Amino acid sequence: MQQDTVLVVGGGPAGLAAAANVNSAGYKAVVVEKEDVLGGAPILSGYAKLVPSGEWAKDAIGRMVKRVEDDANSTVHKSAKVEKLEGEAGNFTATLTNGESVQAGAVVLATGFTHFDSINKPEWGFGTYEDVLTTTQMEQMVGSGKIACPSDGRVPERVCILLCVGSRDRQIGREWCSKICCTVSANLAMEIKEISPETDVFIYYMDIRTFGLYEDKFYWKSQEEFKTKFVKARIAEVTASGDGRLLVKGEDTLVKRPIIIPFDIVVHAIGMDPNADNPELSQVFGIGLEKHGFIEKAEQYTNTCGTTRKGIYSCGAAYGPETIDDSIAQGAAAGGRAVADLHALVQKAG
Amino acid sequence: MAIHEKALIEDERLQQHDELVVDGVDVSGHWNTMIAPRTVRDYDDDFETKIQTYTGAENVHRCWQCGSCTNSCTMYAQNVQFNPRYWIYLTRLGMKEELVKDKDIIWQCVSCNKCTNICPKDVKPEGVMKALAHWMEEEGITEKTPSSIFDEEFADQIYKTGRIEDGKVMQNFFKKTGQPLLQEWLKVFVFRMMKHLPVKHLMAMGFNTIHTPRTKSWGKTGDVLKSYVREQKEAAHG
Numbered sequence: 394m395q396q397d398t399v400l401v402v403g404g405g406p407a408g409l410a411a412a413a414n415v416n417s418a419g420y421k422a423v424v425v426e427k428e429d430v431l432g433g434a435p436i437l438s439g440y441a442k443l444v445p446s447g448e449w450a451k452d453a454i455g456r457m458v459k460r461v462e463d464d465a466n467s468t469v470h471k472s473a474k475v476e477k478l479e480g481e482a483g484n485f486t487a488t489l490t491n492g493e494s495v496q497a498g499a500v501v502l503a504t505g506f507t508h509f510d511s512i513n514k515p516e517w518g519f520g521t522y523e524d525v526l527t528t529t530q531m532e533q534m535v536g537s538g539k540i541a542c543p544s545d546g547r548v549p550e551r552v553c554i555l556l557c558v559g560s561r562d563r564q565i566g567r568e569w570c571s572k573i574c575c576t577v578s579a580n581l582a583m584e585i586k587e588i589s590p591e592t593d594v595f596i597y598y599m600d601i602r603t604f605g606l607y608e609d610k611f612y613w614k615s616q617e618e619f620k621t622k623f624v625k626a627r628i629a630e631v632t633a634s635g636d637g638r639l640l641v642k643g644e645d646t647l648v649k650r651p652i653i654i655p656f657d658i659v660v661h662a663i664g665m666d667p668n669a670d671n672p673e674l675s676q677v678f679g680i681g682l683e684k685h686g687f688i689e690k691a692e693q694y695t696n697t698c699g700t701t702r703k704g705i706y707s708c709g710a711a712y713g714p715e716t717i718d719d720s721i722a723q724g725a726a727a728g729g730r731a732v733a734d735l736h737a738l739v740q741k742a743g
Numbered sequence: 744m745a746i747h748e749k750a751l752i753e754d755e756r757l758q759q760h761d762e763l764v765v766d767g768v769d770v771s772g773h774w775n776t777m778i779a780p781r782t783v784r785d786y787d788d789d790f791e792t793k794i795q796t797y798t799g800a801e802n803v804h805r806c807w808q809c810g811s812c813t814n815s816c817t818m819y820a821q822n823v824q825f826n827p828r829y830w831i832y833l834t835r836l837g838m839k840e841e842l843v844k845d846k847d848i849i850w851q852c853v854s855c856n857k858c859t860n861i862c863p864k865d866v867k868p869e870g871v872m873k874a875l876a877h878w879m880e881e882e883g884i885t886e887k888t889p890s891s892i893f894d895e896e897f898a899d900q901i902y903k904t905g906r907i908e909d910g911k912v913m914q915n916f917f918k919k920t921g922q923p924l925l926q927e928w929l930k931v932f933v934f935r936m937m938k939h940l941p942v943k944h945l946m947a948m949g950f951n952t953i954h955t956p957r958t959k960s961w962g963k964t965g966d967v968l969k970s971y972v973r974e975q976k977e978a979a980h981g
Contacts, residue, residue, distance in 0.1 A: 593788060601807070613864070617805050622786075622835060625808065647808065647832050648841060649751060651782040 395496035396739055397421055399731045400487055405433020406717050407709030408503030409457040410724030416464045418732045423495050424469045431458045441535040444580050478678055482704025483738045499704050499731035503724055504674055506665040506710040509559025518631030524639055525659045531581055540589040542657050549657030553595040554578045555628055560664030569685055571664030572714040575602045578662045579611040582621040595622045631659050665714040678705055687713045698727040706731050787837030794834050796980045797877055799870020806831045812858035812868040818851055827858055827868040846885050850876040892919050902965035905958030908951050
């Protein structure tokens, strides 16, 4: 009976949406998640309030997790990976690392992304100075309800967020825009100011890409209501000032002058890398990767949920940097497409 | 090493020495010219708020640097150094030194308001230009404008006497702005008045200019008024 089952790899927003859609069509979903909790990056990295809903990640994603876990047609394997996949569209057998075997007619790869590791941009101080953080760490700080310098616990007078860390940077082989960091950073600036009104937040940018409806809701609002200052500059390095603060060095490209500005906390707006497991996933599932290392789409317009292998679908940040909302939409689409193709297969055979 | 962007070296940063020793090495002669660094080392966090206290500049924090103001600017068409977008950016970050460098052109805004009409974020750049010009005047960075001098003379007379004497306002205004007391138009004006011989009126004017009467029971009203105006100014601009 594998033709009534869809194997969903990855239990983040996209995978949970795929599984829910498979279930709602009356099909069975088997979710395989390598970590020991469902929810994906928003839960694993401890995001605070999500863009654009403003809802806490644990509440919003929690509902998605509950919807899948409560469905009798869903089976969840946590702390497990797919080790081997045999068969073809309509008749796959997957062997999991926990020893289980799953029969499924289709596979949805909702394997997401890996956060850029700021260690790969050493000149910007991450890993060297305690008060240099990533956006995910800052999200966690916001979640804790207190803004303080990790080094000595003082309330920061000034925080700066550096955009495009691990994005749009040929030097380190990241030639893509991670799409959501501008909006997330504007949102983070507002959250910091909300918790700590005496802290001034600066955002260092080369372009601001708060696309679509994020423009006024995040970019404008952070400027107009929360007095976030946007500085157009290229950053060279982050060093220590000697008096416990950090110095951000670079060039203000509008004023055409070098800058060395003291800050208390420096935040890296880290981008989205292809999932570090993608080479392995490519081998196990026999699918192609596009030139940046994300999963390759079958066809841009007529098979948007497909991969280079029939019967295997993908969605969300596995295809490239993606927002949570669009990952959910794509996950739902991939689940739907998998079910539709299985249905057609059964009709044809019957 | 060749200097590629000579335009970025302002004269005031050139330091020439007749004799110069750097780290124990005598570099007098050919290497005697040094250029002071142009690094920005801090922002003045309060400056934007300060400028926002001037009428018209309240929305300066909304600017996202699109450049529509400069692009539409009447003055920019005359002089590309006249760049409202740039001054708004400097205001936002509190780069006062950079702003002061342009003190001799910021006031040239002709208030055509094309910038204000085109601004997608409703920053009202014209208001910002006026605010900056006023701030510079109040800080003594630029000289007082004739209109400020006129206003002061006008207010001073009110404080003192509770009234103004046209002739005296004019006389002192011309004096303070270094203009000849006997203006051509004034001659024509007086001459035409004489033709109608309003002797009584002319005598009254002449008398008042010398005598300076006060409004009845003006008492300390002027002092009170003066301190009220000062308080209002301080409340607005700190």
